[in-house]
Amino acid sequence: MHVNVVLNKTTSKDYSVIIDPLEKRVFDTKVMIVTNTTVAALHLSSLQTRIEAKELHTLILPDGEMYKNFESLNLILNACFEHRLDRKSILIAFGGGVIGDMTGFAASIYQRGIDFIQIPTTLLAQVDASVGGKTGINNDYGKNLIGSFWQPRAVYCDSAFLKTLPKREFAAGVAEIIKMAVTFDKAFFEWLESHDLFDEDNLKMAIHKSISIKADVVSQDETEQGIRAVLNYGHTFAHVIENQTHYTTYLHGEAVAIGIMMANALAQKLGLLSHEEMLRIQALLEHYALPTHYNIDDLETFYDAFFLDKKSANDTITFILAKGIGGHVMRNNIPKETVLEALKDLHA
Numbered sequence: 001m002h003v004n005v006v007l008n009k010t011t012s013k014d015y016s017v018i019i020d021p022l023e024k025r026v027f028d029t030k031v032m033i034v035t036n037t038t039v040a041a042l043h044l045s046s047l048q049t050r051i052e053a054k055e056l057h058t059l060i061l062p063d064g065e066m067y068k069n070f071e072s073l074n075l076i077l078n079a080c081f082e083h084r085l086d087r088k089s090i091l092i093a094f095g096g097g098v099i100g101d102m103t104g105f106a107a108s109i110y111q112r113g114i115d116f117i118q119i120p121t122t123l124l125a126q127v128d129a130s131v132g133g134k135t136g137i138n139n140d141y142g143k144n145l146i147g148s149f150w151q152p153r154a155v156y157c158d159s160a161f162l163k164t165l166p167k168r169e170f171a172a173g174v175a176e177i178i179k180m181a182v183t184f185d186k187a188f189f190e191w192l193e194s195h196d197l198f199d200e201d202n203l204k205m206a207i208h209k210s211i212s213i214k215a216d217v218v219s220q221d222e223t224e225q226g227i228r229a230v231l232n233y234g235h236t237f238a239h240v241i242e243n244q245t246h247y248t249t250y251l252h253g254e255a256v257a258i259g260i261m262m263a264n265a266l267a268q269k270l271g272l273l274s275h276e277e278m279l280r281i282q283a284l285l286e287h288y289a290l291p292t293h294y295n296i297d298d299l300e301t302f303y304d305a306f307f308l309d310k311k312s313a314n315d316t317i318t319f320i321l322a323k324g325i326g327g328h329v330m331r332n333n334i335p336k337e338t339v340l341e342a343l344k345d346l347h348a
């Protein structure tokens with residue numbers, strides 16, 4: 001099965017997302033696999049037997065969102081220099097979204113840009129992070145605030161890797177699937193309500209559907225000038241939660257689940273989403289044991305942090321909201337009081 005990402009730009013080439021068992025790949029260039037300790041222990045040897053290259057190198061980084069930073073980026077770049085990778089060399093991001101985002105970013109700046117391939121091993125990375133070329137790292141100010149748009153040459157999604165994924169990580173991926181269904185596809189949302197993703201065939205269907213939605217959005221708007229921002233539904237809130245809790249309490253997908261609830265509270269206040277629709281979305285999130293509540297310490301501080309969001313410009317914040325189930329709207333003129341009241345309502 002293939003899904004194509006078609007880009008109307010001279011700087012980015014089209015590529016395919018291959019959703020099938022990974023076959024042997026042969027490269028006539030130097031290749032460096034970038035992975036982390038967890039993925040290496042579980043799957044590295046099986047990947048290495050399927051990659052043939054002029055020279056094959058491997059870099060194993062520490063595991064965790066808290067390592068998605070300059071230090072790790074520097075480790076990747078230094079390894080590129082140590083192995084004398086050249087402009088024809090290829091990096092392979094082998095892991096979840098953290099490895100994918102950092103490796104993609106390193107590829108985009110090493111010698112002004114080299115190719116990279118995504119081999120995502122988490123559900124979240126298969127359905128979302130590996131597709132679309134958003135790369136980057138976090139810093140003290142917030143999440144993904146430093147990065148680039150740099151598309152992979154190809155994405156290989158092999159569901160066999162998901163067999164070792166812990167339940168919590170699986171659910172985090174489901175949160176991004178639900179995000180796409182709520183904002184883009186009512187029929188898909190209804191299908192999710194009646195099909196359990198713990199079933200292997202259902203999961204394969206949902207992976208294919210989510211990648212198709214994402215590829216379609218990215219094909220229309222590679223660098224988030226418009227519709228791509230809808231993929232950020234829930235994220236304005238989620239990124240603040242992740243940063244405030246130092247990337248140790250919630251997985252990205254879990255924070256997105258809470259962020260979806262916050263965005264929905266706002267959408268309900270604005271008459272865009274009914275109470276019944278809000279409850280249906282909550283029920284689907286809770287079916288996968290995703291968190292739907294976060295105790296905001298200080299509403300003012302929480303609100304102020306929205307201004308670091310990349311969707312904020314000229315002192316206004318753009319909120320991505322569901323318009324019914326299967327629809328979306330972008331709003332940048334919502335009074336602060338309305339936002340704060342919606343967040344208070346959710347707590348009540």
Ligand SMILES: NC(=O)c1ccc[n+]([C@@H]2O[C@H](COP(=O)([O-])OP(=O)(O)OC[C@H]3O[C@@H](n4cnc5c(N)ncnc54)[C@H](O)[C@@H]3O)[C@@H](O)[C@H]2O)c1
Pocket residue numbers: 036038039042063064065068095096097098099101121122123124125128129130131132133134135144161162163164165166169172173251252253
């Ligand atoms: N670029 C994008 O478009 C985009 C989209 C969504 C999320 N993201 C980013 O992706 C990151 C979240 O990605 P994630 O949820 O994959 O987190 P992650 O990369 O931290 O992986 C989650 C955990 O699962 C482990 N793991 C990976 N594969 C495994 C496997 N097959 N079996 C067992 N364990 C495995 C990892 O070692 C890690 O501990 C965040 O940094 C987020 O900002 C980026």
Ligand SMILES: O=C(O)C(=O)C[C@@H](O)[C@H](O)[C@H](O)COP(=O)(O)O
Pocket residue numbers: 128132134143144176224228229231232235310
């Ligand atoms: O691909 C996109 O576009 C997304 O927004 C996907 C999100 O799931 C992802 O978490 C993204 O990294 C968040 O956007 P960011 O621009 O704030 O990093």
Ligand SMILES: [Zn+2]
Pocket residue numbers: 128176235252256
């Ligand atoms: Zn996300």
